[in-house]
Amino acid sequence: MNRQIIQSMLSRIILGSGAVLLLPLLLSLYYGGPVLSFLIPALLALVLSLMLRKKNISPNVSLTPREGTAITALSWLSVSLLYAIPYILSGTLPLLDGLVESVSGLTGTGATVITDLSPLPPSILFFRAMTHWLGGLGIMVIFVALFPQAGRGSAKMVDAESTGPTSSKALPRIKETALALFCVYFCFTAAATAAYMLWGMGFLEALDNAFSTIATGGFSTRNESVAYYGSPSLEMIMVFFMVISSANFGIYVSAWKRGFRVIYEDTEFRVYLFIVALATLLMTASLVLQQSMSFPESLREALFQTASLSSTTGFVSADFDQWPSFAKFIILLLIIVGGCGGSTAGGLKVIRLILLFKCFSGILKLHMHPRAIFHMTVGKEQFSRNTVLQVLAFFFIYMSLSALWAGAMMFDGLDFMDALGVAFSTMSNAGPAFGEFGATCTYAALPDFSKVIVCLSMLFGRLESVTLLAIFIPSFWKRSGW
Structure with a gap:
């Protein structure tokens, strides 16, 4: 294992992660907010990057699988620590809570330790959602897609970060693949932002929610999450974007080259849609029969929570803790299974579930x-x-x-x-x-x-x-x- 190569690649990733902090910093300057809370970690990232930098390492060096694994793991740990600093310096959260919020954001978990979002400045709310977006597609994927000198060994880093088993790549070259995936990710985010703005959100709130939706993260700008809006139309827009973000992003790249029939023919995505439909029907029946809820309301809440939890987004439109035990059992199964491999969703992944059933068969x-x-x-x-x-x-x-x-x-x-x-x-x-x-x-x-x-x-x-x-x-x- 070449530790100099690991240091060199790590220095670039930390530098890029620090540069991203300039975005919430600019928002702090514009709206008024904790400027130093973003400036200090950005400067710290620069210093760390210079300390780790190795001038004699070629940017086109090849990586072994072990080096790719080490770079990926250390990058996630380093960026998690770096992104905890703004929460701590701004006084939003104490030390350990800041780390939890940072890790929750980057991993797309969306489990918050902030009890009241209303006093937070726009820059902090944007930063929370931005961490979802960076970690959703993957720090390594974004790094390889956007950095011109990512190196020939980038495939090892992307492979160490990727989710779910795959038997092929959408494109032969990892740089092209990463860039294509990023373009799909960016377009989905832009489309979700536009849809939320057309519904009635302001630009920044729409962008924050789009980051959380497409990354299947779940951080909201409101204490009540999606329940705050109380809008069936907004919930259906979110359902659409959560579901498409739960599919393997590689099929969208393939669809662009070979036609949209590729999406329909993808077995994993079809099984995922079947799971969503079945879970929605079962939860609707449970709410109607066991909770005496009206059918339209039951269907609406069941569909939204099924899409939210099967995609592991975690947006909440209703207090499902008050639902019957059977409905909560379905929710737990959805959380465990998750979305498709190669998506921004978490969980075991549908492709693994299919392979497990085939093993049993x-x-x-x-x-x-x-x-x-x-x-x-x-x-x-x-x-x-x-x-x-x-x-x-x-x-x-x-x-x-x-x-x-x-x-x-x-x-x-x-x-x-x-x-x-x-x-x-x-x-x-x-x-x-x-x-x-x-x-x-x-x-x-x-x-x-x-x-x-x-x-x-x-x-x-x-x-x-x-x-x-x-x-x-x-x-x-x-x-x-x-």
Whole structure:
């Protein structure tokens, strides 16, 4: 492992992350706000970047998978710490809470520890939403797309950050792929901003909500989240953008080149839409039959919360903590499954769910036909045995870590259901859980140790565990290891 290469790439990512802080800084100057809260971390990023910079490292150097993993994990940890500083310096949050808010923003979890958003200046609200947008598509993807000297080894960094198993790339060159994905991401954000403005929001509020929607993050500009607006039309606009952001962004790139039929033919997205439709119907039935709610209201609330939680956005239009147990059970399943691989959504991913079912089906067939050979295909794509093993390993790691986080929080004083809900919600980067940390609550009441746990859970969930687990293994850093 070449540590000079790691330092060099890390210096560029920290520099770029610091430069982004100039945007909320300009808003602070224009609207009046905590200028130094953004200027100081921006200057700190510059100093750190200069300290880490290695002049003798070529920008076109190739990276090994181990170096790509190290750069990705260290970048996420570094940027999380850097982006906690504005909250702390502005007096918005104390030290640990600032870190929780930063990690929650970057990972797209949207679980806030801020109890009242109304006194916050526009620059802080914009910064919160901006962290969603940067982390949603991925720090590495945006870095590779926009930086001219990202290097030939960029694929290793993007791969370490990417979500869900894939059998192919949308485009052959990683630079072109990253730029194409970024263009789709940018266009979706612009479209959502325009739609929210046409509905009646001001530009900045529309942009903040668009950042949160397309990144499937969930930070809102209002204490009541989407329930503040009380508008069915706005909720349906948000449902549309949350659903399209839950699809693999690669299919939009392919659709641009080969036609929009590619989107319809994508098996994973069709299964995701089926899950959304089925969950909406089941929750609607539960609300009508068990809560005596009118059908139109039940359908509206069920559809919005299904789209919000299956995409792991976490916007709230109703207090689903007051819903029947069956409806809450469906919500928990949606949080665990999440959206599609290659999207901004969290969770296990629909493609993994499909492969798990196919594994189970294959085992039954092998029991009946021991000598048969079965190929693992989803639609027109064939997945290797290694990919299937990775899916099984990820499922085991996801469930094991969720149990570990829940156990640690129960040890810290949380009750069983609260701890379990927070563990699954943060591992899936969904945000709202149940009970004391449910739809209308924040994570502010968590004990300090549990706040550290949720930071770890959110990072492990966003980087899909393996990337972050690797750097904590001593042999990973040895020249002869791995």
